[in-house]
Amino acid sequence: xxxVIVDVMLKPExxxxxxxxxxxxxxxxxxxxxxxxxxxxxxxxxxxxxxxDAAIADVRKMAETLLANTVIEDYTVRVEA
Amino acid sequence: MSAARVGVVxxxxxxxxxxxARAVRLVGAEAVPLWHADHDLKGVDAVFLPGGFSYxxxxxxxxxxxxxxxxxxxxxxxxxxxxxxxxxxxxxxxCEAHLLPGALTRNASLHYVCRDQRVRVxxxxxxxxxxxxxxxxxxxxxxxxxxxxxASAETLAEIEANGQVVFRYVGGNPNxxxxxxxxxxxxxxxxxxxxxxxEHAVEELVGAPSTDGLGFFTSILKKLVNA
Numbered sequence: 001x002x003x004v005i006v007d008v009m010l011k012p013e014x015x016x017x018x019x020x021x022x023x024x025x026x027x028x029x030x031x032x033x034x035x036x037x038x039x040x041x042x043x044x045x046x047x048x049x050x051x052x053d054a055a056i057a058d059v060r061k062m063a064e065t066l067l068a069n070t071v072i073e074d075y076t077v078r079v080e081a
Numbered sequence: 082m083s084a085a086r087v088g089v090v091x092x093x094x095x096x097x098x099x100x101x102a103r104a105v106r107l108v109g110a111e112a113v114p115l116w117h118a119d120h121d122l123k124g125v126d127a128v129f130l131p132g133g134f135s136y137x138x139x140x141x142x143x144x145x146x147x148x149x150x151x152x153x154x155x156x157x158x159x160x161x162x163x164x165x166x167x168x169x170x171x172x173x174x175x176c177e178a179h180l181l182p183g184a185l186t187r188n189a190s191l192h193y194v195c196r197d198q199r200v201r202v203x204x205x206x207x208x209x210x211x212x213x214x215x216x217x218x219x220x221x222x223x224x225x226x227x228x229x230x231x232a233s234a235e236t237l238a239e240i241e242a243n244g245q246v247v248f249r250y251v252g253g254n255p256n257x258x259x260x261x262x263x264x265x266x267x268x269x270x271x272x273x274x275x276x277x278x279x280e281h282a283v284e285e286l287v288g289a290p291s292t293d294g295l296g297f298f299t300s301i302l303k304k305l306v307n308a
Contacts, residue, residue: 010186013233014231017189017190017191066140066144069141071179071233072186
């Protein structure tokens, strides 16, 4: 059993109005020193077997096919220790 | 000659299929219901992908619908030249399916926008807009929370250079779309997607802002009859 994490973020050049709204809310809540916020998605993929090369390649394929829209989003894949 | 047959797709969560079918019938074509779970286009001459919240918009608008059994038939047929129109959620599905370039994202305002919207027809060289005049301004309802068209700088330059922008917002951009883009087409011109709703602007009786939407349906009819 292993857990693989896929993080999906809007590409840097794509405007993220949700992140901007969060950034604007923070000072109102008393948090200072934040220059920007960008919001993304995190997927936790539970594998039935070990996170070997084949399994990771499969997760990459899932990310490429469904989890991210690579037209506007980037993704990263990592195994949770 | 038998009537032109226009398929109208229903996914779980589709809202505008009945209006779309009604608009198809108003111009004298036959509306053929198509079901998302069927591997069957029923031999239709064109397909309308209506708006709504297919599969609850889970993950991203159109991200799940794109893999529906019906789409496995529709995607190759559209690539081979079958005329397809996607409005609102239908436009989002066409982008997720990579039948059209770019993507639709959360409105810049973060608000759902529902209003009558003026758009300018920028391309009449498509299966769905040949009844309009180049530069004509029409009024259609918009109603969406995720209609901000975005694309990479290269894609944007390419579709502008190719004349693939079909509609541009005028009198205010409702969602922050790049270059005020309201609708685009593929290079061949058989596939068109737009955020506004032509199927809601076909009858004065229901308080529609115009009957400008009829032009989409007379366009496809003209295209099919002359084909």
